[in-house]
Amino acid sequence: MQNFVFQNSVKILFGKGQIAAIVAEIPASAKVLITCGGGSAEKNGTMDQVRAALKNHTFEIFRGIEPNPTYETLMKGVEVVRTQKIDFLLAVGGGSVIDGTKFIAAAAPFDGEPWDIVTKGLALTSAVSIGTVLTLPATGSEMNGGAVISRKSTQDKLAFRSPLVLPLFSVLDPTVTYSLPPRQISNGICDAFVHVMEQYLVSPSESALQDRFAESILQTLIEDGPKTLANPTDYEARASLMWCATMALNQLIGQGVGQDWSSHRIGHELTVLYGLDHGQTLAVVLPCVMQARREAKHAKLVQYAHRVWGLTEVNEEVLIDQAIDRTRAFFVSLGFPSKLEGYGVTCDIDKVVAQLDRHGLSALGERGEVTPSVVRQILAAA
Amino acid sequence: MQNFVFQNSVKILFGKGQIAAIVAEIPASAKVLITCGGGSAEKNGTMDQVRAALKNHTFEIFRGIEPNPTYETLMKGVEVVRTQKIDFLLAVGGGSVIDGTKFIAAAAPFDGEPWDIVTKGLALTSAVSIGTVLTLPATGSEMNGGAVISRKSTQDKLAFRSPLVLPLFSVLDPTVTYSLPPRQISNGICDAFVHVMEQYLVSPSESALQDRFAESILQTLIEDGPKTLANPTDYEARASLMWCATMALNQLIGQGVGQDWSSHRIGHELTVLYGLDHGQTLAVVLPCVMQARREAKHAKLVQYAHRVWGLTEVNEEVLIDQAIDRTRAFFVSLGFPSKLEGYGVTCDIDKVVAQLDRHGLSALGERGEVTPSVVRQILAAA
DSSP states (O other), rough: OOOOOEEEEEEEEEEETTTGGGGGTOOTTOEEEOOSSSSSHTTHHHHHHHHHHHTTEEEEEEEEOOOSSSHHHOOOOOOHHHHOOOOOEEESSSHHHHHHHHHHHHHTTTTSHHHHHHHHHOSSOOOEEEEEEEEEEESSSSGGGEEEEGGGGTTTEEEEEEEGGSSSSEEEEEGGGTTTTHHHHHHHHHHHHHHHHHHHSTTTTHHHHHHHHHHHHHHHHHHHHHHHHHOOTTTTHHHHHHHHHHHSSSSSGGTSSSSHHHHHHHHHHHHHHHOOOOHHHHHHHHHHHHHHHTTTTTHHHHHHHHHHHHOOOOHHHHHHHHHHHHHHHHHHTTTTTTTTTTTTOOOOOHHHHHHHTTTOOBBBSSSSEEEEEEEHHHHHHH | OOOOOEEEEEEEEEEGGGGGGGTTTTTTOOEEEEESSHHHHHHHHHHHHHHHHHHEEEEEEOOOOOSSBBBHHHHHHOOOOOHHHEEEEEEESSSHHHHHHHHHHHHHSSOOOOOHHHSHHHHHHOOOOEEEEEESSSSSSGSSSSEEEEEEETTEEEEEOOOOGSSSEEEEEEEGGGOOOHHHHHHHHHHHHHHHHHSSSSSSSHHHHHHHHHHHHHHHHHHHHHHHHHOOOOHHHHHHHHHHHHTSSSSGGGGGGGOOOOOHHHHHHHHHHHHHOOHHHHHHHHHHHHHHHHTTTHHHHHHHHHHHHHOSSSSSHHHHHHHHHHHHHHHHHOOOSSGGGGGTOOOOHHHHHHHHHTTTOSBBBBTTTHHHHHHHHHHHHO
């Protein structure tokens, strides 16, 4: 096990009716800005619950944070925080709203061009306090200090990270997700699954317990993912997905082990260039990464095949083929075409490689072995 | 899944050499009291590392916190904190030292008789800040807000809990545990195993993910426990045990599910009455609790047999017999006799039942079904 420092102070309020509890989590004197997306939280009654909980607080609402939240939109939120002297941000939405809110929180008190926070990885010295009401189980943003922000004008989709943008609390009420369309649930299952894989499919036995925790999340997603798609109001299955998605990226399973974020990095460029959903890019790219990297990750792929899929084939190459097939088939069962052409996309490989190069991401993977030529191989297969 | 609120802000500094990092975790201006036990941390060099890390801090040392730390000893520590105006407690030791330090932290600023904190479960309004350097993987106290304190004069061994005694940080360096005697490692493995079982062996499927996390810890203890006993300086195996013991009782796996602390409650009384190690009592009592409660816990025992032990017997009663046998055999393999007579103890069942009654613990288990008559049955088997 590699040395690590782990701390995650986010207070999780889990379960039906927990939105009401936020009244005790936000200082009574705070001037709150509620941030949200396109209106689904308004339509399904979540915003009514939030307003009821904050009836004795002073708040305003900033609407319109889009999927893959953009610098352009978020800077309008920064302006509101600055002019209205907001001192608490309450994100009501999915990963995009929460990520966008983290950028607003970091940018508002930032002295300089806020885009530098993303491109130059500048350390923050302050940020506005954040709480979240999660409406879409997927990204884990509700329990981590990371965010992915896009900039339209430059075709960038980049991550930043700071403990200062860790939410103080997050409400996870499975019932507020009942009205989500199946495509968003599928995206969420896929996103959580691939988050785990990026932290799991590295060298074997770096941490026996983290390996088993990762396998636990994968197995639970495989069991409960289809259940919650088939029956959106099955509370237990939806609660299970919600908790899996949070645990998939709250730092826990990544402690003490190497990490390989190749699928995400390549996926981000595909989203920027072709407008695909984040989950769609991952469903296509991950199995191709597994195939391209099967030699380097042989031992872990064998463990994955045995423990996650219960496969028993003795020939290990055939076993790995089966494990990759099962992974792809799982994504297909969630409604994802397995190739880019299934989305009507003809991929310009040179362009993707050039984007990665421009973003300083020419050597991906836990040991930098996913070079441009490996990326080409992955994209050719995709 | 039941509703839950989860927050655990302890900063974990994991790995070889991490003791040096505490210098940045304790305010430079703090007046520190280092608390420790009988001298093993002094002998194996851990205290030298601590002193080196704090060479620019002001500190004193309070020695002699015993296994099953007593009110009588701890009140001397309280006196030191009060008279020396200590504002930071650094516990260097195992669960007993850390638990004892939590009591000192709570009692020092407490206005009234501090024993009431334990017996009356009074809510704390303040506590001295705590950090820990863990030297014995077992209790999980390094990452939770609970403590178990004994009082010699009244033959009590009771728990208290407060978020205010949650350590700010805990150092987990596997190498400082290399010199521990095998009996203490066995106790630690057993304690962690039973901590998981008390949170796992309840109703099935209350939380699919928590179930799998619990099974992950059990499986890892079964795999790496014997390894670390056989080869104490195998870093990976010792690191694995250390992380398992912490994760076994840091609240995570118990969220959203019922809990049954029967084995611990009964074990505490056996320790008080007969001076057995905590781990020894658990190794004897848990299999007897499983047997006595096999009807109520049938479904979960079947799941445990399949997933943790990989058993495939079709007849479920035979399967459960096998699972209980495997559990008992695991403890025997760690060096624990399976019956109280193996420790030279003849148990006075009436006395144990009377102690539980006196402590208000006459209805144990997740639904209060472990009544005095069930306790008698358990103890007769033990």
